[in-house]
Amino acid sequence: MSATPPPLGPVRPSPLVEQAADALRARIAGGHWPVGAKLPGETTLAKDLGVGRSTVREALRALAGAGLVRPRQGAGVFVVATEPVEDWPARLRRAAVRDVYEVRTAVEVHAARLAARRRGPEDLAAIEAALAGRRAAARADDTAFVDADIAFHAAVVAAARNPVLADLFAEFTPVLRRGLVDLLALTGLREHEPDTGDEAHEALLRAIRDGDAEGAARVLERELADPFEGLGAGAE
Structure with a gap:
């Protein structure tokens, strides 16, 4: 006592x-x-x-x-508890980028499958426009390119027609955005390939347009393979 x-x-x-x-x-x-x-x-x-x-x-x-x-x-x-429960946005703000990226992969791969099955003409138009925006941003700085890349992926998630997946993607986008900008700065990846990943994004659009759910998932699994491997602290 x-x-x-x-x-x-x-x-x-x-x-x-x-x-x-x-x-x-x-x-x-x-x-x-x-x-x-x-x-x-x-x-x-x-x-x-x-x-x-x-x-x-x-x-x-x-x-x-x-x-x-x-x-x-x-x-x-x-x-029922002696410490307050940390809300989801606060937890995400302090999360390691690699952890967020792993969740992003799980969400997007499943969303790509659903998008291939559920997409309508307006969804395909949105993804095509986002891909065009990504290509245009290849001439811009890393921040603008990452924003355009995320807009493309958001269009794919939206085509899954699942509002919970879309909300989840939107929640971790700010952390993901910072991590990807830092990643490009660390690796200099765009110095030799300003539109890095363009072929994979085109393949993803094609698979979704063709209704190839497993093909879309495979494209994203390859594209989203852990980019932080070997970067050590840069992934935190």
Whole structure:
């Protein structure tokens, strides 16, 4: 059993909800209310914090959103974690580029299969336009070329007609973009081949146009083979 902590004490006005949530979060993190413990009722917490019950209610809602507590119908509010759950965008921001690239490969290879089966005329037109944009960007700098390359791949994912795949691709695109720009700077790949990968992208478009699902998947698997191998820290 931990020592009895000092009283919570009233919080100062503005913003009350944030201050109340911070006070309760600190008590949970400090182990006063361990995982599985039931929190005192709203009336008790409101009295300890010197705030109204509505403020306590909003603070508890914030803690629930962070994954620290969970209300149980008719039983009260219970602690389910001592550290907040990191949301997906935050996790992606600190992820290693290689890890994101591996997920990207899994998503895109499957999306290419679906695109070959589901694409309509408007999807093919979008992919063709994106390929033309990628070729035009071969004369531009690395950042513009990467943006055009990602636009092509986004058009392929969109042709899969699966909004969850499209949303997932969009979520990790910012991390992927930074990694690819850095990769080109490290390798100087475009110095001798400004439109690097053009043949593979043309082959992918052709496979999708022909409805060749496994052919499209094979093209992407070859194209997206780990480009970070041998780069060491550059892949982090």
